[in-house]
Amino acid sequence: MIVYIAAAACAVGVVLIASRLVRRTPGVDDPDPDGPTTAHTGAMLSALFLLAFAIAVVVPWTTSDSARSNTYTESQAIAEAYWAASRLRPPDAQHVQRALRAYVDLVRGPEWKLMKDGELSHRGWTDLDRLRRDVIALRTGDDEEVKEARSTVLLHLGEISAARRQRAMDARTSPPAGLLIITVLTGIVVVLLPFLAGARPRGMTLVPLALMGSLLAAGAYLTIDISHVFTGALAVGPDAFTTLAADLQRIAGGG
16 A cells, blocks of 8 residues: 555656646647546546446456356366265265255355355364365275265365365455555546546536446445455355255255
8 A cells, every 4th residue: 555655656756747848848728628638637537437336346347257256166066975974874975965065054054154254163173174174084995886986075075175275365365455445536527627638517517426426426336335355246156055055954864
């Protein structure tokens, strides 16, 4: 942030120096609100606002799509681990499947609320690590099918852990604060530019100005509202895990 402020201060200094140097050369004064200086400044400010606004919308949108896709990847890995566990010996299969169902209930319930604050529950990590240790410790004897089933379950547990780490990173991801600040500030300056240039809108001329101001305010609010993956208008919901919970119940019932 300090670097951004320093860059802005340098730009102001360049403008002041340039204005003093230009005074010594022949030219035409430009005091009019609709003069070339205001027109050039307005165009550049509008372009800057559109650039910042586009980045502030596209980046969260892309991140949200990626995070939503990752939730389905994680849920699919859980389903595959659940199916693979059914090939273990009955007591072991029941233990693993019960742990997977508990993990799904945790994720789509208490943990999803924590992700709105950019965090994942410690219990989720603990339960997943404990389940992996339990599977590693399973006694398979000389039964090749059970050995293969245990290896497959461990493989899918690794996929679940990887998807969970990605979900943790998605929960902490947001656009740079400076980008949102620039979007809001340029929007405000674009609205106030006619007044800063010396214009005094009256009557019906205030209508389009007010309309533009309201739309810019709505756009600026949108960039803040969608800046987090698991909150706001583009929030990723626990749909993948809610559907998975129903599927696991169906599988457990032999459906």
